[in-house]
Amino acid sequence: MTIPASADLGVLSIRTAVGPPAVYAVLCGLTNLGINETISTSETFVRDCDTPNRPGGRKIRNQGYSCTITASGQDNIDLYETYADALGVRQVYQIDLREDDGSDTGASMGLLTVTGIMTARNRSISDESPGTLEVTFEAETVPVWVPVT
Secondary structure, three states, rough: OOOOOOOEEEEEEEEOOOOOOOEEEOOEEEEEEEEEEEEEEEEEEOOOOOOOOOOEEEEEEEEEEEEEEEEEOOOOOOHHHHHHHHHHHEEEEEEEEEEEOOOOEEEEEEEEEEEEEEEEEEEEEEOOOOOOEEEEEEEOOEEEEEEEO
């Protein structure tokens, strides 16, 4: 039987020093990740020259690629300045996709690296439960996937 290999968790990091070697800081507390990749398109309708009185066929043209990454979890006040410095600034981010192998850290399946801008940082503070944080990144590059070999 064959089953798909699926990540059980993702660890999001921000580059803090170019290096070499580059240094990344884990954005501790963010436990839920979403990666949404889309292609922007335009459409036109082209009539067949042999049947010009019939509706044209739809033609789709790719206009561009976009990627939005969202992450949410528990707020970490120790990283307040890291988030404040990153908001609206071009940064390099890495997502280490991991599988649950029974260890404390999980086994890395590979790294997804992307350059983008943090466009939103939403905090929720409550006296009933720990604070939460949600951040949104708009990618400027196509994410680069490097699987663990």
